[in-house]
Amino acid sequence: MEGFMYPNEVELQWSVLIVLYPFLTGLVAGAFILASLERVFRVEAVKPTYRLALLTALAFLIVAPLPLQLHLGHPERSLEMYLTPHRASAMAMFGFVYLWYLMAVLLLEIWLDYRRDIVLMAQSSTGPKRQLYRLLTLGSYNISPGALHVDDRAGWVITLVGIPSAFLLHGYVGFIFGSVKANPWWSTPMMPVVFLFSAMVSGIALVLLMYMVTSLIRRTAIDMNCLDTIAKYLFYTFVIDFSLEMLDLIHRIYEADESFRSLDFMVHTRLFVSQIVLQIFVGTLTPLVLLALTQFVKFSELVRKRIYALAAILTMIGIFAMRWNVVIGGQLFSKSFLGYTSYKVAFVTKEGLLPAIILLILPFVILYALIKILPPWQAGDAATVQADGID
Amino acid sequence: MSKFEDSGHLARVAAVFLLGVVAFVALRAAVIPKSYGRYGPYRGDALEEITARPLAYAGHDACEGCHSDVLEIKSKGWHAHVNCESCHGPLAKHANDPGSVIPVKPDVAKLCVRCHSENIAKPNGFPQVDAKEHAQGQLCNTCHQPHSPGFDAGGKK
Amino acid sequence: MILNRRQILLLLPAAAVAWDFLVAGTPEEAPSYKMSDHWWGMLLDITKCIGCGSCVRACAMENDVPDGYFRTWVERYHVVDWHIENPLVDSPGGGEEGFPPNSETGGKNFFVPKLCNHCVDSPCTQVCPVGATFHTPDGVVLVDYNYCLGCRYCIQACPYGCRFFHPNRHTAEKCTLCYHRITKGLTTACCEACPTGARQLADLKNPNDPIHAFLKNHTVQVLKPHLATGAKVFYNGLDGSVR
Numbered sequence: 001m002e003g004f005m006y007p008n009e010v011e012l013q014w015s016v017l018i019v020l021y022p023f024l025t026g027l028v029a030g031a032f033i034l035a036s037l038e039r040v041f042r043v044e045a046v047k048p049t050y051r052l053a054l055l056t057a058l059a060f061l062i063v064a065p066l067p068l069q070l071h072l073g074h075p076e077r078s079l080e081m082y083l084t085p086h087r088a089s090a091m092a093m094f095g096f097v098y099l100w101y102l103m104a105v106l107l108l109e110i111w112l113d114y115r116r117d118i119v120l121m122a123q124s125s126t127g128p129k130r131q132l133y134r135l136l137t138l139g140s141y142n143i144s145p146g147a148l149h150v151d152d153r154a155g156w157v158i159t160l161v162g163i164p165s166a167f168l169l170h171g172y173v174g175f176i177f178g179s180v181k182a183n184p185w186w187s188t189p190m191m192p193v194v195f196l197f198s199a200m201v202s203g204i205a206l207v208l209l210m211y212m213v214t215s216l217i218r219r220t221a222i223d224m225n226c227l228d229t230i231a232k233y234l235f236y237t238f239v240i241d242f243s244l245e246m247l248d249l250i251h252r253i254y255e256a257d258e259s260f261r262s263l264d265f266m267v268h269t270r271l272f273v274s275q276i277v278l279q280i281f282v283g284t285l286t287p288l289v290l291l292a293l294t295q296f297v298k299f300s301e302l303v304r305k306r307i308y309a310l311a312a313i314l315t316m317i318g319i320f321a322m323r324w325n326v327v328i329g330g331q332l333f334s335k336s337f338l339g340y341t342s343y344k345v346a347f348v349t350k351e352g353l354l355p356a357i358i359l360l361i362l363p364f365v366i367l368y369a370l371i372k373i374l375p376p377w378q379a380g381d382a383a384t385v386q387a388d389g390i391d
Numbered sequence: 392m393s394k395f396e397d398s399g400h401l402a403r404v405a406a407v408f409l410l411g412v413v414a415f416v417a418l419r420a421a422v423i424p425k426s427y428g429r430y431g432p433y434r435g436d437a438l439e440e441i442t443a444r445p446l447a448y449a450g451h452d453a454c455e456g457c458h459s460d461v462l463e464i465k466s467k468g469w470h471a472h473v474n475c476e477s478c479h480g481p482l483a484k485h486a487n488d489p490g491s492v493i494p495v496k497p498d499v500a501k502l503c504v505r506c507h508s509e510n511i512a513k514p515n516g517f518p519q520v521d522a523k524e525h526a527q528g529q530l531c532n533t534c535h536q537p538h539s540p541g542f543d544a545g546g547k548k
Numbered sequence: 549m550i551l552n553r554r555q556i557l558l559l560l561p562a563a564a565v566a567w568d569f570l571v572a573g574t575p576e577e578a579p580s581y582k583m584s585d586h587w588w589g590m591l592l593d594i595t596k597c598i599g600c601g602s603c604v605r606a607c608a609m610e611n612d613v614p615d616g617y618f619r620t621w622v623e624r625y626h627v628v629d630w631h632i633e634n635p636l637v638d639s640p641g642g643g644e645e646g647f648p649p650n651s652e653t654g655g656k657n658f659f660v661p662k663l664c665n666h667c668v669d670s671p672c673t674q675v676c677p678v679g680a681t682f683h684t685p686d687g688v689v690l691v692d693y694n695y696c697l698g699c700r701y702c703i704q705a706c707p708y709g710c711r712f713f714h715p716n717r718h719t720a721e722k723c724t725l726c727y728h729r730i731t732k733g734l735t736t737a738c739c740e741a742c743p744t745g746a747r748q749l750a751d752l753k754n755p756n757d758p759i760h761a762f763l764k765n766h767t768v769q770v771l772k773p774h775l776a777t778g779a780k781v782f783y784n785g786l787d788g789s790v791r
Contacts, residue, residue, distance in 0.1 A: 004637040006662075006709025007618045013700040013713060073698015073718030080678040080697060082415070083423050086432055091701055092677035103411075108404065115400065138407065140400035147397040154401060181775055182671060182707035258633075335709055336791035338637055424695075430583075433682035437692035444728035447610040448737050473743040477602055481609050481737075505646040506600040506743055512624050512650065512657035513598045517744075 003339025010341050012331045015351040017067035019327045020359055022173045022195065023320050024064040029170035029196065030203010031057040032106070032162060037233065039159040045229035051376035052214065053207045054110050059367035061102055067359055070350055090176045101169045105162040111136070112155040114374050116143045132373065170199040177326060184259035185330040190248050197241035202319035204234045205312040210367075212309055218377070224301055228294075231308050235291040238315070242284055245322075262337035270332050270340060275325045283318015287311040447481035454482075457489060461538055468539025469518075478502060478537070503531040581731045586686040587753035588725055589780030590739075591762060592661055594787070596746035599624060599659035604644040606741030610726060617712045618642040619723040620663035620738055625789060627656040632789040660783075660790055661747060663738070664689060664710040664723035665771065668778030672702040672711065681720060687752070687780065688725045696720050707775050725749075752780070 001010050035053035037043040069075045082099075085092035111118075119141050122133035171192040177183075178191025208230045215222045252260060267275055290311040294304055328343050346352040429435030451474040455462055458475075465471055476482055478497050485492040509519035520526075531537075599622050607613060607620045622643030626636040640647065643659075650657065666689050673681050673689060680696035683689055691702075696719035703711040703720055714721040726736035730749065734740075739747045750759035762768075762784070769786040770779040783790075 004623075004639070007621050007639055007642045008703075008712040009709045011713075013703050068699075071699070073700075073713065074696065077678075077695065077697045079422070080680075080695065083419050084427055084432070084678055086676055086679045088674050089677045089701070091675065091699065095677070103408070111404070138400060138403040140403055142397060142399060144397060147400065150397050150401065176701075180671070180675070180705050182705055331704075335707060336637065338635070338791060427679070430685055431679075431682055433679040434692050434695050437682075437690065437695065438684060438727075440692075440694065441690055441724060442728045442731050444611075446729060446732075446734070448606065448729075448734075448740050450729075450734040450740060470743075472745055474740055476606075477741045477743045481606070505602070506598055508646070508649070510599065510647055510649055510657075511653070512626070512647065512659050514595055514658075517598055519598075 001339060001341045003334070004336055005334035005339040005341055006336060009331075009334055012328070012341070012343050014327055014331060015071065015343075016324075016328075016345050016353065016356045017071045017351050017359070019320070019323045020067045020356055021064060022170070022199075022327070023202070023323045024060050024067070024359075024363070025173055026170050026195065026199030026319065026323075027203050027206050028057045028061045028064065028101075028106075029166040030200040030205075031060070031207050032166045032203070033200055034204050034207050034230065034233065036159045036163050036166075039156060040163065043229065045225050046233075048223050048226045049207050049211050049230065051113065051374075052210055054106070054113070055370045055374065055376060056207060056210055056363075056367055057203075058106055058110060059363040059370055061098075061106060062366055063359060063363045065098070066362070067356070070355055090172060090179055094172045094176065097165075097168050097172050101162075101165050105158060105165045109155055109158045109162060110374070112151045112158065115151055116148060117374070119143045167196055171196050177330070182335060183330050184257070185263055185333070186326065188248065190244060194241070194244050194248065197237060197244055198319050198322055200237045201234065201241050202316055204230060204237060205315040205319075208234060208308060209312045209316075212305065214371075220377075222305070224304070227308060228304070231291060231294060231304075231311075234312070234315070235288075235295060238284070238288055238291065242288060245284075259337055262333050266329065266333045266340060270342065271325055271329050274321050275329070278321035279318050279325055283314055283321050287314045287318065290314075446483040448476050449481075449483040449486035451475055453486040464536075465538045468536075469541045470538060499530045499532050499537075503535075503537075580733060583685040585753060586730075586751050587780075588666065588687045588730060589750045589752050589759070589782065590663070590666075590725070590736075591748045591750050591759050592781060592783050593746045593748075594658055594660060594783055594785035596744045597622070597659040597661055598744055598746075599643060599647045600743065601643045601646045602741040602743060603661060603738035603747055604642050606737040607723070608644065610729075610737035611724070614715055617715070617721070618644075619710070619721070620661065622647075623660045623662060624650075625656075625658055625660060625787065626650065626652045627787065627789045629655070632787070635789040635791070637791070656787070658785075658787065660786070661738075662708065662710065662771075663781065664706075664725070665708060665777065665779035665781040666723075666725055668780065670777060671705040671707065671775075675701045675705045677701065684727070688727050688730075689722075690724055690727060691720050691722060693717055693719050693721075707772050707777065750782075 031053045034046065035050050035057070038046050038050045069078065072078060081092055081095045085095060087093065115137075118133055118136045120143070122130065122137050122141070125133060174192030174195030177186040177195075178188055180186050208227065211227065211230070212222060252263070287310075290307050293299075294307055299307065331341075332343065333340050348354050424434050424436065426435035426437075427433065430438070454475045465473075479494055480497070482494055485494050504522045507519050508522050513519050526533075601622060603620055604618065604622060611619060613619050620642075621639055623637050623639045624643070624647050628634075628636075636652065638647075643661075647659075666687060668683075668687070670683070670689050673683060676682075677699060678695060678697060680692045681689065681702050682692070698713065698718045698720070700713055700720065703713060706722075711720055711722040713719075726734075726738075729736060735749045736747075739749045748759070751757045752759065759782070763782065766784050768782045768784055770782060771786075771790070772779075
């Protein structure tokens with residue numbers, strides 16, 4: 001500890017698991033919004049990633065509550081949030097937003113889009129898989145053109161509702177931080193907006209990477225029109241996100257309120273690596289420059305793929321760093337503005353680095369299972385063209 | 392007609408949701424603590440649980456019953472408004488059972504200096520000394536009567 | 549009528565029953581305590597605090613506060629000349645064993661005891677997702693240990709740093725204004741132990757409580773008034789440098 005802190009402030013309350021949580025829900029919101037580009041805004045180019053984006057969103061949404069459960073002092077009481085939610089609490093209301101989004105939006109949309117395949121597989125598969133598919137049909141085997149049309153219309157409505165729901169899902173996480181007047185690093189009306197746009201950036205980057213990786217594994221050709229379009233949306237969203245964060249920064253520096261000196265010192269010392277190096281230079285400026293280049297310079301397909309992959313990876317690192325800087329950064333300085341503490345993250349403890357790493361890997365494991373049960377690609381796609389030079 | 396049939400699967404989904412809602416409502420009725428909401432959006436029984444905590448400090452009124460002689464001395468001196476347990480520590484157990492629970496006398500070497508060692512942050516009028524210089528190695532109660540420590544009120548030993 | 553310990557001791561057998569009844573702790577059933585008759589706060593007089601730490605020790609003993617955590621603590625300020633925005637502050641062990649002599653000389657120096665302010669519009673109760681921390685009808689902010697999830701949102705939301713996470717119970721924890729004492733007509737442990745009267749429990753609803761005259765005749769402040777928390781802990785002689 002350095003300087004003066006209120007005695008109870010020295011120990012951090014929210015650990016790396018609470019950094020992970022907005023990162024995961026952000027990926028969900030971002031992936032979904034990319035999927036909705038095709039469905040609602042008829043951006044045909046990104047159609048090849050539609051189902052993949054939805055499944056990715058689901059895999060991450062399933063894992064999202066786990067860091068919270070590990071963090072709670074009494075996870076066995078977590079049901080209380082649904083039984084006696086305190087309506088003034090953003091955290092309590094978020095429980096219902098999460099539930100709504102999972103049930104009424106994501107699961108329903110996936111089910112409606114896959115229903116035809118589910119029915120076909122229920123009829124053609126054998127063994128335990130058959131039982132699973134039969135269960136998923138909910139007993140209806142109607143895949144007539146009329147029924148499929150109903151599915152399509154219903155799916156459209158759900159996606160339409162889903163877009164503000166996705167905004168709400170991650171905007172709420174931003175509000176959970178932004179509404180804490182005790183903490184000047186968190187308290188700003190811009191927090192939900194900044195969180196949302198950084199979520200969209202990370203989600204789009206994730207889907208871009210997933211598309212490239214799955215194409216590589218399946219040895220299928222990448223639809224460059226799709227990839228270029230995703231990269232283009234990534235670029236636009238990033239520009240907005242970067243502008244918002246710059247606005248927040250400039251505003252803080254200019255107004256220089258009572259917390260500013262303390263926060264400024266914190267950023268330049270405790271958060272130097274995570275904020276200035278990782279979030280700003282590595283995670284924002286570099287991908288922005290890379291993506292901007294691809295928008296204004298004509299590169300070959302191979303070079304574009306490499307640039308996109310690099311930009312997407314750096315983006316994910318940057319957005320993770322941003323979550324770290326918000327959550328951990330908000331606890332490193334004293335509310336007296338007279339001192340600082342440090343965060344020592346252990347490796348093998350309930351809230352340590354190892355569980356965090358496991359929780360980061362787990363969604364991919366679940367995604368693998370989901371892809372096996374609900375393949376995003378048509379059966380015909382599998383045996384095709386050699387993937388070209390994506391190393 | 393066929394539009395209705397073609398939407399049949401949606402009705403099944405709606406049924407699943409409805410089932411979920413019913414289950415949720417039933418769960419709530421069964422599991423929510425009965426005292427929740429009695430005084431506000433919290434478990435009313437919590438108030439009872441918190442007030443049932445045992446006392447450690449008896450409070451200054453408790454001492455007068457048996458120790459009025461000391462209190463008589465104290466009331467005339469500088470420590471008149473210093474409560475007994477401020478120096479003697481929590482004594483509810485003793486007040487409950489004076490015979491069996493005998494309090495330990497405070498350690499004079501540590502006790503007095505906590506208030507009276509000099510420190511520039513203490514209010515100016517407050518009696519404070521550099522303990523080593525002032526006491527010259529002796530215990531404070533060699534010269535000062537703890538219950539009435541000032542010499543002008545007859546507290547000198 | 550408030551039953552005190554002496555009266556109970558004098559009226560032994562009946563009193564023993566009555567005492568047990570009170571100790572069992574049902575404040576609204578106990579004949580002498582009605583929640584709606586009280587609105588609790590506290591008065592802290594900076595001009596009287598000597599930084600002895602008796603309050604911190606007393607609270608720890610009364611409430612089994614775990615080592616290294618504080619329901620109340622004392623800070624020492626050293627302010628040089630006009631630099632009220634840069635005080636030098638310390639609180640070694642929360643002030644529990646008093647304060648070692650300063651190395652600083654000169655300047656303006658004083659002690660500030662701190663505790664939960666039992667705010668009327670407390671940000672901590674606002675954010676609790678399940679209602680595990682709440683206001684009692686008599687104005688005390690409490691934590692329900694059997695209901696708290698341990699999410700720690702309330703600890704983040706408190707501007708004063710008065711909450712902590714109990715290392716054994718795994719719930720949020722903070723000053724209860726010795727609710728188990730004040731509902732029996734006793735004062736809080738910290739006020740009981742304070743040798744100079746720097747800490748005084750105040751019942752704002754009681755017209756005879758000395759705090760009303762005090763507030764009228766002194767310059768009194770609360771901590772962080774710009775956050776509009778409705779704090780009910782009033783400080784006499786609070787300097788502008790106090791954070």
